[in-house]
Amino acid sequence: MGSEIQRSETTLRVNGKPHTLLLDHRRVLLDVLREDLGLTGAKKGCDHGQCGACTVLADGRRVNSCLLLAVALDGSEITTIEGLSADGEGPHPLQRAFLDRDAFQCGYCTPGQICSAVGALAEAAAGHPSQVTDPAAPAGRPVALDRTEIRERLSGNLCRCGAYPRIVEAVEDVIP
Amino acid sequence: MRSFDYVRARTPEEAVEAFAARPGARYLAGGTNLVDLMKLGVERPTALIDVSRLPLDRLEKLPDGGLRVGATVRNSDLAAHPLVRDRYPVLSQALLAGASGQLRNVATTGGNLLQRTRCGYFQDPGKPCNKREPGSGCGALKGVHRDHAVLGHSPHCVATHPSDMAVALTALDARVELYGPEGARTVDLTDFHRLPENHPERDTELRPGELITGVLLPAALAGAPSAYRKARDRASYAFALASAAVVLRVADGMVTQVGLAFGGLAHRPWRARVAEAAVLGEAATPAVFAGAVDLELAAARPLPDNAYKVPLARNLALDVLTRLAPAPASL
Numbered sequence A: 001m002g003s004e005i006q007r008s009e010t011t012l013r014v015n016g017k018p019h020t021l022l023l024d025h026r027r028v029l030l031d032v033l034r035e036d037l038g039l040t041g042a043k044k045g046c047d048h049g050q051c052g053a054c055t056v057l058a059d060g061r062r063v064n065s066c067l068l069l070a071v072a073l074d075g076s077e078i079t080t081i082e083g084l085s086a087d088g089e090g091p092h093p094l095q096r097a098f099l100d101r102d103a104f105q106c107g108y109c110t111p112g113q114i115c116s117a118v119g120a121l122a123e124a125a126a127g128h129p130s131q132v133t134d135p136a137a138p139a140g141r142p143v144a145l146d147r148t149e150i151r152e153r154l155s156g157n158l159c160r161c162g163a164y165p166r167i168v169e170a171v172e173d174v175i176p
Numbered sequence B: 001m002r003s004f005d006y007v008r009a010r011t012p013e014e015a016v017e018a019f020a021a022r023p024g025a026r027y028l029a030g031g032t033n034l035v036d037l038m039k040l041g042v043e044r045p046t047a048l049i050d051v052s053r054l055p056l057d058r059l060e061k062l063p064d065g066g067l068r069v070g071a072t073v074r075n076s077d078l079a080a081h082p083l084v085r086d087r088y089p090v091l092s093q094a095l096l097a098g099a100s101g102q103l104r105n106v107a108t109t110g111g112n113l114l115q116r117t118r119c120g121y122f123q124d125p126g127k128p129c130n131k132r133e134p135g136s137g138c139g140a141l142k143g144v145h146r147d148h149a150v151l152g153h154s155p156h157c158v159a160t161h162p163s164d165m166a167v168a169l170t171a172l173d174a175r176v177e178l179y180g181p182e183g184a185r186t187v188d189l190t191d192f193h194r195l196p197e198n199h200p201e202r203d204t205e206l207r208p209g210e211l212i213t214g215v216l217l218p219a220a221l222a223g224a225p226s227a228y229r230k231a232r233d234r235a236s237y238a239f240a241l242a243s244a245a246v247v248l249r250v251a252d253g254m255v256t257q258v259g260l261a262f263g264g265l266a267h268r269p270w271r272a273r274v275a276e277a278a279v280l281g282e283a284a285t286p287a288v289f290a291g292a293v294d295l296e297l298a299a300a301r302p303l304p305d306n307a308y309k310v311p312l313a314r315n316l317a318l319d320v321l322t323r324l325a326p327a328p329a330s331l
Ligand SMILES: Cc1cc2nc3c(=O)[nH]c(=O)nc-3n(C[C@H](O)[C@H](O)[C@H](O)COP(=O)(O)OP(=O)(O)OC[C@H]3O[C@@H](n4cnc5c(N)ncnc54)[C@H](O)[C@@H]3O)c2cc1C
Pocket: A048, A049, A050, B026, B027, B028, B029, B030, B031, B032, B033, B034, B035, B036, B051, B071, B075, B097, B098, B099, B100, B103, B106, B107, B108, B109, B110, B111, B112, B113, B114, B115, B116, B162, B163, B164, B165, B210, B211, B212, B213, B237, B238, B239, B240
Protein backbone atom coordinates (compact mmCIF):
# COMPACT_ATOMS: atom_id res chain seq x y z
CA MET A 1 0.00 0.00 0.00
CA GLY A 2 2.25 2.83 1.20
CA SER A 3 1.52 5.95 -0.80
CA GLU A 4 -0.63 4.14 -3.33
CA ILE A 5 -3.95 5.90 -3.90
CA GLN A 6 -6.94 3.69 -3.21
CA ARG A 7 -10.03 4.11 -5.36
CA SER A 8 -13.40 2.46 -5.90
CA GLU A 9 -15.98 2.58 -8.63
CA THR A 10 -18.96 4.50 -7.33
CA THR A 11 -22.33 5.22 -8.89
CA LEU A 12 -24.26 8.32 -7.92
CA ARG A 13 -27.53 9.45 -9.46
CA VAL A 14 -27.23 13.20 -9.53
CA ASN A 15 -30.28 15.26 -10.48
CA GLY A 16 -31.74 12.17 -12.10
CA LYS A 17 -28.68 11.18 -14.15
CA PRO A 18 -26.47 8.23 -13.23
CA HIS A 19 -22.71 8.82 -13.04
CA THR A 20 -20.23 6.02 -12.52
CA LEU A 21 -16.88 7.35 -11.35
CA LEU A 22 -13.62 5.84 -10.15
CA LEU A 23 -13.24 7.77 -6.91
CA ASP A 24 -10.30 8.28 -4.58
CA HIS A 25 -11.76 7.22 -1.21
CA ARG A 26 -10.74 10.53 0.34
CA ARG A 27 -13.05 12.62 -1.82
CA VAL A 28 -16.15 14.16 -0.33
CA LEU A 29 -19.43 14.59 -2.23
CA LEU A 30 -19.06 18.38 -2.39
CA ASP A 31 -15.77 18.15 -4.30
CA VAL A 32 -17.08 15.48 -6.67
CA LEU A 33 -20.13 17.60 -7.50
CA ARG A 34 -18.11 20.74 -8.07
CA GLU A 35 -14.95 19.38 -9.68
CA ASP A 36 -16.02 16.24 -11.56
CA LEU A 37 -19.62 17.00 -12.44
CA GLY A 38 -19.38 20.76 -12.93
CA LEU A 39 -22.21 21.39 -10.47
CA THR A 40 -20.89 24.44 -8.69
CA GLY A 41 -24.16 25.47 -7.04
CA ALA A 42 -23.29 23.80 -3.73
CA LYS A 43 -20.63 25.98 -2.14
CA LYS A 44 -17.63 25.31 0.07
CA GLY A 45 -17.83 27.61 3.05
CA CYS A 46 -16.14 25.99 6.03
CA ASP A 47 -15.54 22.42 4.77
CA HIS A 48 -16.28 21.20 8.35
CA GLY A 49 -20.06 20.98 8.73
CA GLN A 50 -20.26 24.39 10.38
CA CYS A 51 -21.98 26.62 7.81
CA GLY A 52 -24.44 24.74 5.58
CA ALA A 53 -23.26 26.31 2.29
CA CYS A 54 -22.68 22.81 0.87
CA THR A 55 -26.20 21.53 1.65
CA VAL A 56 -27.71 19.15 -0.92
CA LEU A 57 -30.35 16.42 -0.70
CA ALA A 58 -29.24 12.78 -0.48
CA ASP A 59 -32.12 10.35 -0.96
CA GLY A 60 -34.41 13.28 -0.23
CA ARG A 61 -32.78 14.33 3.05
CA ARG A 62 -30.76 17.51 3.49
CA VAL A 63 -27.11 16.84 4.29
CA ASN A 64 -23.77 18.68 4.45
CA SER A 65 -21.96 17.39 1.36
CA CYS A 66 -18.55 18.50 2.72
CA LEU A 67 -18.56 15.75 5.38
CA LEU A 68 -19.84 12.88 3.25
CA LEU A 69 -17.31 10.58 1.63
CA ALA A 70 -18.57 10.07 -1.91
CA VAL A 71 -17.59 6.39 -1.97
CA ALA A 72 -19.94 5.74 0.97
CA LEU A 73 -22.87 7.13 -1.05
CA ASP A 74 -22.69 4.49 -3.81
CA GLY A 75 -26.22 4.03 -5.20
CA SER A 76 -27.61 7.22 -3.67
CA GLU A 77 -29.84 9.78 -5.34
CA ILE A 78 -28.39 13.27 -4.98
CA THR A 79 -30.30 16.47 -5.71
CA THR A 80 -28.45 19.76 -5.93
CA ILE A 81 -29.75 23.29 -6.42
CA GLU A 82 -29.29 22.75 -10.17
CA GLY A 83 -31.76 19.84 -10.09
CA LEU A 84 -34.50 21.23 -7.85
CA SER A 85 -36.83 21.88 -10.74
CA ALA A 86 -37.21 19.52 -13.68
CA ASP A 87 -35.94 20.56 -17.11
CA GLY A 88 -38.26 22.97 -18.86
CA GLU A 89 -40.10 23.94 -15.70
CA GLY A 90 -39.53 27.33 -14.18
CA PRO A 91 -37.62 27.78 -10.96
CA HIS A 92 -38.62 25.81 -7.86
CA PRO A 93 -41.13 27.76 -5.71
CA LEU A 94 -38.43 28.38 -3.11
CA GLN A 95 -36.04 29.75 -5.72
CA ARG A 96 -38.86 32.02 -6.92
CA ALA A 97 -39.58 33.13 -3.35
CA PHE A 98 -35.90 33.94 -2.69
CA LEU A 99 -35.91 36.10 -5.83
CA ASP A 100 -39.20 37.80 -4.98
CA ARG A 101 -38.07 38.56 -1.43
CA ASP A 102 -34.52 39.49 -2.47
CA ALA A 103 -33.43 37.01 0.21
CA PHE A 104 -29.68 37.34 -0.33
CA GLN A 105 -26.87 39.80 -0.84
CA CYS A 106 -23.76 38.03 -2.15
CA GLY A 107 -25.67 34.79 -2.77
CA TYR A 108 -22.93 32.48 -1.55
CA CYS A 109 -25.08 30.80 1.09
CA THR A 110 -28.22 30.78 -1.07
CA PRO A 111 -28.05 27.36 -2.77
CA GLY A 112 -27.45 25.80 0.64
CA GLN A 113 -30.25 27.82 2.22
CA ILE A 114 -32.70 26.74 -0.48
CA CYS A 115 -31.77 23.04 -0.40
CA SER A 116 -31.92 23.17 3.39
CA ALA A 117 -35.36 24.78 3.29
CA VAL A 118 -36.61 22.11 0.86
CA GLY A 119 -35.42 19.46 3.31
CA ALA A 120 -36.81 21.28 6.33
CA LEU A 121 -40.28 21.61 4.80
CA ALA A 122 -40.33 17.88 4.04
CA GLU A 123 -39.22 17.09 7.60
CA ALA A 124 -41.97 19.24 9.10
CA ALA A 125 -44.54 17.63 6.80
CA ALA A 126 -43.33 14.21 7.94
CA GLY A 127 -43.89 15.21 11.57
CA HIS A 128 -40.28 15.79 12.59
CA PRO A 129 -40.18 18.13 15.60
CA SER A 130 -37.51 20.77 16.20
CA GLN A 131 -36.03 22.18 19.35
CA VAL A 132 -38.78 24.83 19.48
CA THR A 133 -41.71 22.50 18.77
CA ASP A 134 -43.97 22.10 21.80
CA PRO A 135 -42.96 18.73 23.30
CA ALA A 136 -46.64 18.10 23.97
CA ALA A 137 -47.54 18.36 20.26
CA PRO A 138 -48.79 15.01 18.97
CA ALA A 139 -45.97 12.85 17.58
CA GLY A 140 -46.11 11.83 13.94
CA ARG A 141 -48.34 14.71 12.76
CA PRO A 142 -47.14 17.49 10.44
CA VAL A 143 -45.65 20.44 12.32
CA ALA A 144 -46.92 23.93 11.43
CA LEU A 145 -44.02 26.28 10.73
CA ASP A 146 -44.05 29.75 12.22
CA ARG A 147 -41.09 32.13 12.15
CA THR A 148 -39.51 30.67 15.26
CA GLU A 149 -39.69 27.21 13.72
CA ILE A 150 -38.22 28.39 10.42
CA ARG A 151 -35.35 30.16 12.14
CA GLU A 152 -34.53 27.13 14.28
CA ARG A 153 -34.82 24.64 11.42
CA LEU A 154 -32.56 26.73 9.19
CA SER A 155 -30.01 27.40 11.94
CA GLY A 156 -27.60 25.00 10.20
CA ASN A 157 -27.22 27.56 7.39
CA LEU A 158 -25.19 30.63 8.18
CA CYS A 159 -25.42 33.82 6.09
CA ARG A 160 -22.44 36.13 6.45
CA CYS A 161 -24.41 38.90 4.78
CA GLY A 162 -27.10 38.61 7.43
CA ALA A 163 -30.00 38.21 5.01
CA TYR A 164 -31.84 36.16 7.64
CA PRO A 165 -35.06 38.21 7.92
CA ARG A 166 -35.75 37.91 4.20
CA ILE A 167 -34.73 34.26 4.09
CA VAL A 168 -37.36 33.57 6.74
CA GLU A 169 -39.94 35.58 4.77
CA ALA A 170 -39.13 33.68 1.57
CA VAL A 171 -39.63 30.34 3.31
CA GLU A 172 -42.86 31.59 4.87
CA ASP A 173 -44.13 32.42 1.38
CA VAL A 174 -44.00 28.80 0.24
CA ILE A 175 -45.48 27.18 3.33
CA PRO A 176 -48.53 25.31 2.11
CA MET B 1 -5.18 13.07 4.35
CA ARG B 2 -3.53 9.73 3.71
CA SER B 3 -5.10 7.21 1.38
CA PHE B 4 -7.20 4.48 2.97
CA ASP B 5 -8.93 1.25 2.15
CA TYR B 6 -12.75 1.30 2.16
CA VAL B 7 -14.96 -1.67 3.07
CA ARG B 8 -18.75 -1.64 3.28
CA ALA B 9 -19.91 -4.12 5.91
CA ARG B 10 -23.25 -5.89 5.53
CA THR B 11 -23.40 -7.53 8.96
CA PRO B 12 -21.86 -6.77 12.36
CA GLU B 13 -19.81 -9.99 12.05
CA GLU B 14 -18.43 -8.84 8.72
CA ALA B 15 -17.61 -5.42 10.18
CA VAL B 16 -15.73 -6.83 13.16
CA GLU B 17 -13.79 -9.23 10.92
CA ALA B 18 -12.88 -6.54 8.42
CA PHE B 19 -11.72 -4.30 11.25
CA ALA B 20 -9.59 -7.00 12.84
CA ALA B 21 -7.92 -7.77 9.51
CA ARG B 22 -6.82 -4.15 8.99
CA PRO B 23 -4.52 -2.59 11.60
CA GLY B 24 -5.21 1.12 11.84
CA ALA B 25 -8.84 0.77 10.72
CA ARG B 26 -11.76 2.86 11.98
CA TYR B 27 -15.48 2.29 11.78
CA LEU B 28 -17.30 4.87 9.67
CA ALA B 29 -20.93 5.68 10.47
CA GLY B 30 -22.31 9.11 9.45
CA GLY B 31 -18.77 10.45 9.31
CA THR B 32 -19.80 13.86 10.65
CA ASN B 33 -17.09 13.66 13.30
CA LEU B 34 -14.64 11.16 11.81
CA VAL B 35 -14.36 12.77 8.37
CA ASP B 36 -13.98 16.18 10.03
CA LEU B 37 -11.09 14.85 12.15
CA MET B 38 -9.51 13.18 9.11
CA LYS B 39 -9.53 16.52 7.30
CA LEU B 40 -7.83 18.07 10.33
CA GLY B 41 -5.18 15.34 10.39
CA VAL B 42 -6.24 14.23 13.87
CA GLU B 43 -7.48 10.85 12.64
CA ARG B 44 -5.30 9.04 10.07
CA PRO B 45 -6.97 5.68 9.46
CA THR B 46 -5.51 3.13 7.04
CA ALA B 47 -8.98 1.72 6.39
CA LEU B 48 -12.59 2.67 6.95
CA ILE B 49 -15.08 -0.05 7.71
CA ASP B 50 -18.41 1.51 6.73
CA VAL B 51 -21.07 0.44 9.21
CA SER B 52 -23.65 3.02 8.16
CA ARG B 53 -25.70 0.48 6.17
CA LEU B 54 -25.74 -2.29 8.76
CA PRO B 55 -29.27 -3.50 9.47
CA LEU B 56 -29.19 -1.70 12.84
CA ASP B 57 -31.37 1.22 11.79
CA ARG B 58 -34.51 0.23 13.67
CA LEU B 59 -36.24 0.93 16.97
CA GLU B 60 -37.79 -2.09 18.65
CA LYS B 61 -40.11 -2.33 21.59
CA LEU B 62 -38.69 -4.83 24.07
CA PRO B 63 -40.93 -7.49 25.66
CA ASP B 64 -40.42 -5.88 29.09
CA GLY B 65 -41.66 -2.49 27.84
CA GLY B 66 -38.25 -0.95 27.21
CA LEU B 67 -36.89 0.17 23.86
CA ARG B 68 -33.91 -0.93 21.79
CA VAL B 69 -32.36 1.70 19.52
CA GLY B 70 -30.12 0.36 16.75
CA ALA B 71 -26.65 1.86 16.42
CA THR B 72 -27.27 3.27 12.95
CA VAL B 73 -30.60 4.96 13.64
CA ARG B 74 -30.05 8.54 12.51
CA ASN B 75 -30.28 11.23 15.18
CA SER B 76 -33.16 12.99 13.38
CA ASP B 77 -35.20 9.78 13.10
CA LEU B 78 -34.60 8.92 16.74
CA ALA B 79 -35.68 12.39 17.88
CA ALA B 80 -38.86 12.21 15.78
CA HIS B 81 -39.89 8.67 16.68
CA PRO B 82 -43.31 8.64 18.40
CA LEU B 83 -42.17 6.07 20.99
CA VAL B 84 -39.23 8.26 21.95
CA ARG B 85 -41.24 11.47 22.02
CA ASP B 86 -43.98 9.89 24.13
CA ARG B 87 -41.94 7.74 26.52
CA TYR B 88 -38.50 9.32 26.69
CA PRO B 89 -39.02 13.00 25.82
CA VAL B 90 -35.66 14.03 27.33
CA LEU B 91 -33.91 11.99 24.64
CA SER B 92 -35.81 13.63 21.80
CA GLN B 93 -35.17 17.09 23.28
CA ALA B 94 -31.45 16.49 23.78
CA LEU B 95 -31.03 15.30 20.20
CA LEU B 96 -32.92 18.29 18.82
CA ALA B 97 -30.76 20.63 20.91
CA GLY B 98 -27.65 19.32 19.15
CA ALA B 99 -25.98 20.13 15.83
CA SER B 100 -28.21 21.06 12.83
CA GLY B 101 -30.94 19.44 10.77
CA GLN B 102 -28.40 18.46 8.11
CA LEU B 103 -26.02 16.86 10.63
CA ARG B 104 -28.76 15.04 12.55
CA ASN B 105 -29.98 13.49 9.28
CA VAL B 106 -26.62 11.74 8.94
CA ALA B 107 -25.31 11.30 12.50
CA THR B 108 -25.98 7.91 14.10
CA THR B 109 -26.65 6.70 17.64
CA GLY B 110 -23.32 4.87 17.83
CA GLY B 111 -21.30 7.69 16.28
CA ASN B 112 -22.90 10.27 18.54
CA LEU B 113 -21.83 8.34 21.66
CA LEU B 114 -18.28 8.04 20.34
CA GLN B 115 -17.78 11.56 19.00
CA ARG B 116 -14.52 13.08 20.22
CA THR B 117 -14.08 16.20 22.32
CA ARG B 118 -14.28 19.65 20.69
CA CYS B 119 -11.18 20.84 22.59
CA GLY B 120 -9.30 23.13 20.18
CA TYR B 121 -5.91 21.68 21.13
CA PHE B 122 -7.13 18.18 20.42
CA GLN B 123 -8.29 19.33 16.98
CA ASP B 124 -4.95 20.94 16.09
CA PRO B 125 -2.09 18.48 15.46
CA GLY B 126 0.35 21.37 15.92
CA LYS B 127 -0.55 21.73 19.61
CA PRO B 128 0.23 19.64 22.68
CA CYS B 129 -2.59 17.31 23.68
CA ASN B 130 -2.41 14.16 25.80
CA LYS B 131 -5.61 12.83 24.32
CA ARG B 132 -4.33 13.00 20.74
CA GLU B 133 -0.69 12.31 21.54
CA PRO B 134 -0.13 10.78 24.99
CA GLY B 135 2.72 12.44 26.85
CA SER B 136 2.71 15.67 24.80
CA GLY B 137 1.05 17.68 27.57
CA CYS B 138 -2.34 19.36 27.91
CA GLY B 139 -2.50 22.64 26.04
CA ALA B 140 -5.83 23.61 27.53
CA LEU B 141 -4.85 23.34 31.19
CA LYS B 142 -2.99 26.64 31.13
CA GLY B 143 -4.41 27.79 27.79
CA VAL B 144 -7.90 28.41 26.46
CA HIS B 145 -10.27 26.34 28.58
CA ARG B 146 -13.45 28.34 28.88
CA ASP B 147 -15.41 25.39 27.43
CA HIS B 148 -13.63 22.77 29.50
CA ALA B 149 -14.36 20.58 32.51
CA VAL B 150 -15.16 21.57 36.08
CA LEU B 151 -15.76 18.04 37.40
CA GLY B 152 -13.71 14.86 37.29
CA HIS B 153 -10.80 16.30 35.30
CA SER B 154 -7.13 15.47 35.84
CA PRO B 155 -3.92 17.43 35.22
CA HIS B 156 -3.55 15.26 32.11
CA CYS B 157 -6.79 16.36 30.44
CA VAL B 158 -9.57 18.84 31.15
CA ALA B 159 -11.72 18.13 28.08
CA THR B 160 -15.49 17.69 28.08
CA HIS B 161 -17.62 15.16 26.24
CA PRO B 162 -19.61 17.07 23.62
CA SER B 163 -22.69 14.89 23.13
CA ASP B 164 -26.15 16.07 24.16
CA MET B 165 -27.77 12.72 23.41
CA ALA B 166 -25.42 10.89 25.78
CA VAL B 167 -26.45 13.17 28.66
CA ALA B 168 -30.10 12.27 28.20
CA LEU B 169 -29.26 8.58 27.86
CA THR B 170 -27.26 8.77 31.09
CA ALA B 171 -30.17 10.26 33.02
CA LEU B 172 -32.32 7.50 31.50
CA ASP B 173 -30.10 4.69 32.80
CA ALA B 174 -29.47 3.45 29.26
CA ARG B 175 -27.21 0.51 28.46
CA VAL B 176 -24.96 0.10 25.44
CA GLU B 177 -24.86 -3.13 23.45
CA LEU B 178 -21.44 -4.04 22.10
CA TYR B 179 -20.21 -6.72 19.77
CA GLY B 180 -16.57 -7.49 19.20
CA PRO B 181 -13.94 -10.13 18.51
CA GLU B 182 -14.69 -11.66 21.92
CA GLY B 183 -18.46 -11.67 21.46
CA ALA B 184 -21.34 -9.55 22.67
CA ARG B 185 -21.69 -7.68 25.97
CA THR B 186 -23.77 -4.91 27.49
CA VAL B 187 -22.43 -2.00 29.56
CA ASP B 188 -24.26 0.64 31.61
CA LEU B 189 -23.84 3.93 29.80
CA THR B 190 -22.85 5.55 33.09
CA ASP B 191 -19.78 3.29 33.11
CA PHE B 192 -19.10 3.49 29.37
CA HIS B 193 -17.41 6.89 29.08
CA ARG B 194 -14.29 7.32 31.22
CA LEU B 195 -12.80 10.05 33.32
CA PRO B 196 -9.41 11.14 31.94
CA GLU B 197 -7.22 10.19 34.94
CA ASN B 198 -3.82 9.46 33.42
CA HIS B 199 -5.17 7.94 30.19
CA PRO B 200 -7.12 10.67 28.41
CA GLU B 201 -6.45 8.95 25.09
CA ARG B 202 -9.16 6.49 26.10
CA ASP B 203 -12.58 8.13 25.94
CA THR B 204 -14.57 4.99 26.72
CA GLU B 205 -14.38 1.38 27.88
CA LEU B 206 -14.81 0.18 24.28
CA ARG B 207 -12.31 -2.58 23.51
CA PRO B 208 -10.26 -2.57 20.31
CA GLY B 209 -12.42 -3.56 17.36
CA GLU B 210 -15.64 -3.51 19.33
CA LEU B 211 -18.73 -2.23 17.58
CA ILE B 212 -21.68 -0.50 19.20
CA THR B 213 -24.76 -2.36 17.97
CA GLY B 214 -27.47 -0.61 19.98
CA VAL B 215 -28.69 1.21 23.04
CA LEU B 216 -31.26 -0.15 25.50
CA LEU B 217 -33.75 2.12 27.27
CA PRO B 218 -35.26 0.72 30.46
CA ALA B 219 -38.97 0.04 30.87
CA ALA B 220 -38.84 1.47 34.39
CA LEU B 221 -38.46 5.04 33.12
CA ALA B 222 -40.78 4.80 30.11
CA GLY B 223 -43.35 7.56 30.35
CA ALA B 224 -41.72 9.27 33.33
CA PRO B 225 -41.73 13.09 33.05
CA SER B 226 -38.37 14.17 31.66
CA ALA B 227 -36.74 17.15 29.98
CA TYR B 228 -33.44 18.60 28.73
CA ARG B 229 -32.11 22.13 28.91
CA LYS B 230 -28.91 23.37 27.34
CA ALA B 231 -27.04 26.68 27.59
CA ARG B 232 -24.74 27.77 24.76
CA ASP B 233 -23.20 30.81 23.13
CA ARG B 234 -25.99 31.14 20.56
CA ALA B 235 -29.58 29.99 20.43
CA SER B 236 -28.94 27.05 18.12
CA TYR B 237 -26.21 25.06 16.31
CA ALA B 238 -23.61 25.26 19.08
CA PHE B 239 -22.24 22.83 21.62
CA ALA B 240 -23.32 22.97 25.26
CA LEU B 241 -21.49 25.15 27.76
CA ALA B 242 -23.58 23.27 30.27
CA SER B 243 -26.74 21.22 30.09
CA ALA B 244 -29.01 19.20 32.36
CA ALA B 245 -31.11 16.12 31.64
CA VAL B 246 -33.72 15.22 34.22
CA VAL B 247 -36.15 12.34 34.70
CA LEU B 248 -38.46 12.82 37.66
CA ARG B 249 -41.40 10.94 39.09
CA VAL B 250 -43.28 12.39 42.04
CA ALA B 251 -46.11 10.78 44.02
CA ASP B 252 -47.97 12.55 46.82
CA GLY B 253 -45.41 15.31 46.73
CA MET B 254 -42.48 12.92 47.26
CA VAL B 255 -39.81 12.01 44.71
CA THR B 256 -40.15 8.34 43.80
CA GLN B 257 -37.76 8.19 40.85
CA VAL B 258 -35.04 10.53 39.67
CA GLY B 259 -32.30 10.63 37.05
CA LEU B 260 -30.08 13.69 36.74
CA ALA B 261 -27.12 14.13 34.42
CA PHE B 262 -25.06 17.15 33.39
CA GLY B 263 -23.47 17.84 30.03
CA GLY B 264 -20.57 20.16 29.28
CA LEU B 265 -19.04 19.76 32.73
CA ALA B 266 -16.84 16.69 32.48
CA HIS B 267 -14.99 14.16 30.34
CA ARG B 268 -18.15 12.10 30.37
CA PRO B 269 -21.84 12.83 30.82
CA TRP B 270 -21.94 13.56 34.56
CA ARG B 271 -24.36 11.32 36.40
CA ALA B 272 -25.34 13.31 39.51
CA ARG B 273 -25.59 10.38 41.93
CA VAL B 274 -25.09 12.56 45.00
CA ALA B 275 -27.94 14.86 44.05
CA GLU B 276 -30.14 11.92 43.07
CA ALA B 277 -29.62 10.30 46.49
CA ALA B 278 -30.40 13.60 48.20
CA VAL B 279 -33.80 14.02 46.51
CA LEU B 280 -35.03 10.44 46.31
CA GLY B 281 -37.78 9.90 48.87
CA GLU B 282 -37.79 13.60 49.78
CA ALA B 283 -40.38 16.29 49.16
CA ALA B 284 -40.27 17.61 45.59
CA THR B 285 -39.65 21.22 46.56
CA PRO B 286 -37.29 23.85 45.17
CA ALA B 287 -35.42 23.92 48.49
CA VAL B 288 -34.75 20.18 48.42
CA PHE B 289 -33.67 20.36 44.76
CA ALA B 290 -31.33 23.29 45.44
CA GLY B 291 -29.73 21.56 48.42
CA ALA B 292 -29.19 18.39 46.39
CA VAL B 293 -27.73 20.08 43.34
CA ASP B 294 -25.41 22.21 45.51
CA LEU B 295 -24.20 19.05 47.22
CA GLU B 296 -23.36 17.53 43.84
CA LEU B 297 -21.63 20.62 42.53
CA ALA B 298 -19.61 21.06 45.73
CA ALA B 299 -17.21 18.62 44.06
CA ALA B 300 -16.59 21.07 41.19
CA ARG B 301 -13.01 22.29 40.70
CA PRO B 302 -13.29 25.02 38.08
CA LEU B 303 -10.28 26.13 36.05
CA PRO B 304 -9.31 29.82 36.05
CA ASP B 305 -11.61 30.68 33.13
CA ASN B 306 -14.64 28.46 33.50
CA ALA B 307 -16.03 28.99 36.99
CA TYR B 308 -19.17 30.39 35.33
CA LYS B 309 -20.19 26.81 34.50
CA VAL B 310 -21.00 25.91 38.09
CA PRO B 311 -23.85 28.39 38.68
CA LEU B 312 -24.97 27.91 35.08
CA ALA B 313 -25.33 24.14 35.52
CA ARG B 314 -26.99 24.64 38.90
CA ASN B 315 -29.61 26.95 37.47
CA LEU B 316 -30.30 24.70 34.49
CA ALA B 317 -30.84 21.67 36.73
CA LEU B 318 -33.04 23.57 39.18
CA ASP B 319 -35.12 24.99 36.37
CA VAL B 320 -35.79 21.58 34.85
CA LEU B 321 -36.38 19.83 38.19
CA THR B 322 -38.82 22.49 39.31
CA ARG B 323 -40.60 22.47 35.97
CA LEU B 324 -41.06 18.69 36.08
CA ALA B 325 -42.29 18.59 39.68
CA PRO B 326 -46.07 18.88 39.86
CA ALA B 327 -47.19 22.12 41.52
CA PRO B 328 -47.67 21.44 45.23
CA ALA B 329 -51.27 20.89 46.28
CA SER B 330 -52.62 24.13 47.71
CA LEU B 331 -52.82 24.14 51.49
C1 LIG C 1 -20.75 21.82 13.28
C2 LIG C 1 -21.14 20.70 14.20
C3 LIG C 1 -21.94 20.97 15.29
C4 LIG C 1 -22.30 19.94 16.15
N1 LIG C 1 -23.07 20.23 17.25
C5 LIG C 1 -23.37 19.25 18.13
C6 LIG C 1 -24.12 19.52 19.30
O1 LIG C 1 -24.52 20.66 19.54
N2 LIG C 1 -24.39 18.49 20.15
C7 LIG C 1 -23.98 17.23 19.90
O2 LIG C 1 -24.25 16.34 20.70
N3 LIG C 1 -23.25 16.93 18.80
C8 LIG C 1 -22.96 17.92 17.92
N4 LIG C 1 -22.21 17.63 16.82
C9 LIG C 1 -21.59 16.31 16.70
C10 LIG C 1 -22.44 15.27 16.03
O3 LIG C 1 -23.54 14.96 16.86
C11 LIG C 1 -21.54 14.04 15.83
O4 LIG C 1 -20.58 14.37 14.86
C12 LIG C 1 -22.34 12.83 15.37
O5 LIG C 1 -23.30 12.47 16.31
C13 LIG C 1 -21.40 11.66 15.12
O6 LIG C 1 -22.13 10.59 14.55
P1 LIG C 1 -21.66 9.93 13.18
O7 LIG C 1 -22.56 8.79 12.91
O8 LIG C 1 -21.52 10.93 12.11
O9 LIG C 1 -20.23 9.39 13.63
P2 LIG C 1 -18.87 9.17 12.84
O10 LIG C 1 -18.24 10.48 12.56
O11 LIG C 1 -19.07 8.24 11.71
O12 LIG C 1 -18.05 8.39 13.96
C14 LIG C 1 -17.63 8.98 15.16
C15 LIG C 1 -16.74 7.97 15.89
O13 LIG C 1 -17.49 6.85 16.29
C16 LIG C 1 -16.96 5.64 15.73
N5 LIG C 1 -18.14 4.83 15.44
C17 LIG C 1 -19.24 5.23 14.76
N6 LIG C 1 -20.20 4.29 14.82
C18 LIG C 1 -19.68 3.27 15.55
C19 LIG C 1 -20.22 2.01 15.98
N7 LIG C 1 -21.46 1.62 15.68
N8 LIG C 1 -19.43 1.22 16.73
C20 LIG C 1 -18.16 1.60 17.06
N9 LIG C 1 -17.62 2.77 16.66
C21 LIG C 1 -18.38 3.60 15.93
C22 LIG C 1 -16.14 6.08 14.56
O14 LIG C 1 -15.08 5.18 14.32
C23 LIG C 1 -15.63 7.43 15.03
O15 LIG C 1 -14.50 7.25 15.86
C24 LIG C 1 -21.86 18.63 15.91
C25 LIG C 1 -21.07 18.35 14.79
C26 LIG C 1 -20.71 19.36 13.94
C27 LIG C 1 -19.84 19.05 12.76
